Amino acid sequence: MTAPPEPVGTVHVVDPSPLNWLFITWNTMEEPIRIDEAGRVVYSLAESSEWLDERTLELQLRRGVRFQDGEHFTAHNIKQNFDEMQRWAAPHPPGTWLNFPAPESTAEVVDDHTLRFSFPGPDGLAIGKFRGFHIASSAFWNGKDAPGFGYKKFGSGEGHW
Amino acid sequence: MIDEPGPWGTGPFTLVQGASSITTRPAIMSAAPFRASSIIESEQRDPQVVLEANRDHWNRAARGPRIERAVFRNDLTPDEALRLVCDTEGEVDIVTEVSPADAQRVLDSAHARLVVSDANRVLVGILNRGSDAPLHDVEVRRALNRAIDREAVVDRGLNGYASVIPAMTPPWCSGFPAGVQPYELDAARAREAFAQAGWPPRRPLRIATPESFAAIAHILAAGIRSALDLMVEVVVVPPDQLPAGSRALIEKKLDLPWDVLLHPWFDLSSEAPPAAVHREFFGLDGAFRAGPPDDGFDALFDEMKVQLDGEALVEVAERIDAYVHDQALALFICAPQALYAVNEHVTFSPYKTTFELAEVTVDEQHWSVSGGRSDTGGGDLGDRTAIRPTSGKPTFSQASGNAC
Numbered sequence: 001m002t003a004p005p006e007p008v009g010t011v012h013v014v015d016p017s018p019l020n021w022l023f024i025t026w027n028t029m030e031e032p033i034r035i036d037e038a039g040r041v042v043y044s045l046a047e048s049s050e051w052l053d054e055r056t057l058e059l060q061l062r063r064g065v066r067f068q069d070g071e072h073f074t075a076h077n078i079k080q081n082f083d084e085m086q087r088w089a090a091p092h093p094p095g096t097w098l099n100f101p102a103p104e105s106t107a108e109v110v111d112d113h114t115l116r117f118s119f120p121g122p123d124g125l126a127i128g129k130f131r132g133f134h135i136a137s138s139a140f141w142n143g144k145d146a147p148g149f150g151y152k153k154f155g156s157g158e159g160h161w
Numbered sequence: 162m163i164d165e166p167g168p169w170g171t172g173p174f175t176l177v178q179g180a181s182s183i184t185t186r187p188a189i190m191s192a193a194p195f196r197a198s199s200i201i202e203s204e205q206r207d208p209q210v211v212l213e214a215n216r217d218h219w220n221r222a223a224r225g226p227r228i229e230r231a232v233f234r235n236d237l238t239p240d241e242a243l244r245l246v247c248d249t250e251g252e253v254d255i256v257t258e259v260s261p262a263d264a265q266r267v268l269d270s271a272h273a274r275l276v277v278s279d280a281n282r283v284l285v286g287i288l289n290r291g292s293d294a295p296l297h298d299v300e301v302r303r304a305l306n307r308a309i310d311r312e313a314v315v316d317r318g319l320n321g322y323a324s325v326i327p328a329m330t331p332p333w334c335s336g337f338p339a340g341v342q343p344y345e346l347d348a349a350r351a352r353e354a355f356a357q358a359g360w361p362p363r364r365p366l367r368i369a370t371p372e373s374f375a376a377i378a379h380i381l382a383a384g385i386r387s388a389l390d391l392m393v394e395v396v397v398v399p400p401d402q403l404p405a406g407s408r409a410l411i412e413k414k415l416d417l418p419w420d421v422l423l424h425p426w427f428d429l430s431s432e433a434p435p436a437a438v439h440r441e442f443f444g445l446d447g448a449f450r451a452g453p454p455d456d457g458f459d460a461l462f463d464e465m466k467v468q469l470d471g472e473a474l475v476e477v478a479e480r481i482d483a484y485v486h487d488q489a490l491a492l493f494i495c496a497p498q499a500l501y502a503v504n505e506h507v508t509f510s511p512y513k514t515t516f517e518l519a520e521v522t523v524d525e526q527h528w529s530v531s532g533g534r535s536d537t538g539g540g541d542l543g544d545r546t547a548i549r550p551t552s553g554k555p556t557f558s559q560a561s562g563n564a565c
Contacts, residue, residue: 004221004222004225005227006216007214007216007225007226007227007228007229008227008228008229008522008523008530009228009229009230009522009523009527009529009530010228010229010230010231010232010523010529011228011230011231011232011254011255011504011507011518011521011523011529012232012234012251012252012253012254012255013231013232013233013234013253013254013255013256013257013518014233014234014235014237014239014242014246014253014255014256014257015233015255015256015257015258015516016239016257016258016556017257017258017516018183018201018204019427019515019516020181020204020206020233021162021163021181021182021183021204022162022515023515023516023517024162024163024176024180024181024210024212024233025162025163025170026172026515026517027172027173027174027212027231027516027517027518027519028163028169028170028172028173028174028175028176028212029163029169029170029171029172030170030171030172035429035430035431035512035514035515036512037510037511037512037513038333038431038513039281039333039334039428039430039431039432039512039513039514040430040431040432041430041432045171051469054469062219064219065171065219066171066217066219067168067169067170067171068168068169068170068171068172068175068215068217069167069168069169070168073171089195089197090187090195090197090198090199092199093183093185093198093199093201094198094199094437095196095197095198095199095441095446095448096195096196096197096198096446097436097440097446121467122467122468122469123466123467124465124466124467124468124469124474125433125436125466128429128430128432128433128436131429131430132429134170135170135171136169136170137168137169137170139167139168139169140167140169147163147164147165147167147169149162149163150162150164152164152165153164153182158185158187159185159186159187159199160162160185161162
């Protein structure tokens with residue numbers, strides 16, 4: 001297998017979009033899925049998904065992924081990020097439509113690379129909502145100086161995911 | 162959003178300097194069930210936000226990153242950035258959200274080329290179905306849709322950089338209903354329907370618009386005046402009044418001072434436009450719904466959102482777009498394209514819904530490889546700044562911001 005080319009060069013970008021905060025997040029963090037050039041959902045930190053029944057969604061997670069600080073990515077990261085997100089009434093700036101109903105929605109670690117979500121009812125938009133479910137390292141959340149999504153700056157995650 | 166640099170993610174780049182953030186305030190639509198959205202009150206960007214390649218990225222072979230660094234320069238206005246990308250080397254390589262009014266300047270540039278992409282965004286007129294004008298009447302809404310010349314808006318208002326679409330779903334997205342056509346300009350039919358609707362005498366139609374779409378508002382107003390023999394007022398909303406107007410629209414507690422509000426919006430994917438687009442304009446929890454809930458729309462949306470089978474979900478999405486078209490729930494205008502000015506030595510492939518850098522490359526003639534000079538690196542540019550459009554040119558850099 002040929003090694004990928006080494007990154008070369010610097011580009012200077014001017015991006016007036018009010019979504020720039022989100023573009024910075026999407027270029028540096030990842031989610032279970034991402035959106036490709038054509039706008040289609042493709043798996044990212046997840047490799048596959050399956051509805052086990054109408055309320056239970058299981059994700060198989062990608063192996064061999066590391067956070068930029070060297071931490072190995074596992075299902076425990078997904079659960080931690082999900083549990084943090086569920087603490088807030090309106091974490092996403094676009095609105096509560098991106099929420100997973102709390103407290104009924106839960107995430108359960110099956111093994112290091114399998115995670116099972118339980119929702120109060122069938123949610124056909126769940127996979128798409130994962131686009132707003134950014135997965136950060138443990139260091140992003142743990143410790144008094146950890147930034148969290150708005151935790152250090154505002155003391156709250158409301159409207160800051 | 163990320164408030165400080167650090168190795169927080171798994172993505173193709175690491176945020177190593179600066180941050181780009183917004184301050185939001187919740188706007189509550191209902192307490193039980195809790196429904197809310199956020200109003201963007203302010204934006205905080207460091208003068209330079211720097212991303213460095215994550216050489217350990219799991220998908221490096223397929224996607225990248227291909228460049229070592231990306232520097233977001235927030236110390237420039239869009240006009241300054243456009244001048245630099247068009248006229249210089251080493252200052253600016255990519256400018257997003259280029260106004261159609263500036264496209265020719267890029268096309269004429271020796272240093273930059275224009276990259277044009279169909280994007281998942283719409284420009285619509287929100288119809289205030291709760292106003293004292295009879296916009297609750299579907300025939301009035303249809304008449305307005307038959308009174309406007311969409312091709313003129315695209316040609317004269319956006320220099321051709323947009324597509325006319327029937328309703329809210331572009332044809333390249335799932336959920337585009339086959340057979341549904343855009344409302345055609347038909348002044349006679351529109352006037353006949355409008356005459357039967359009982360529009361109050363001497364009551365003007367009030368079109369509100371952010372500054373960037375004022376020219377388009379005037380094109381629409383002229384068309385409606387001509388087709389319907391109706392007084393039309395255009396109200397340009399100053400930027401400092403956007404947050405208050407947005408709150409009034411989202412919370413739905415106050416009478417809105419307009420009948421039609423021009424508003425651009427965007428989608429998060431091409432998979433199910435009603436989730437992020439139609440719902441926002443017409444749904445029970447729609448931030449931009451102006452007027453009472455629409456039971457027909459809500460029933461369809463409730464049907465769609467529980468579909469776990471993708472094909473079944475798309476089938477309902479098609480019916481939703483056909484429904485809002487039939488009911489003329491908005492003044493449907495067009496799907497604007499996204500325009501970028503890109504240095505000639507940079508390859509950049511646009512995404513329809515986002516701005517991604519992993520696949521960007523530079524060639525051997527690029528200033529950063531050939532030893533060219535850049536004056537932007539490492540300088541202390543002061544405190545956090547904000548980058549905002551400085552003119553009234555049409556721009557979709559507000560497409561994800563507040564509606565007023």
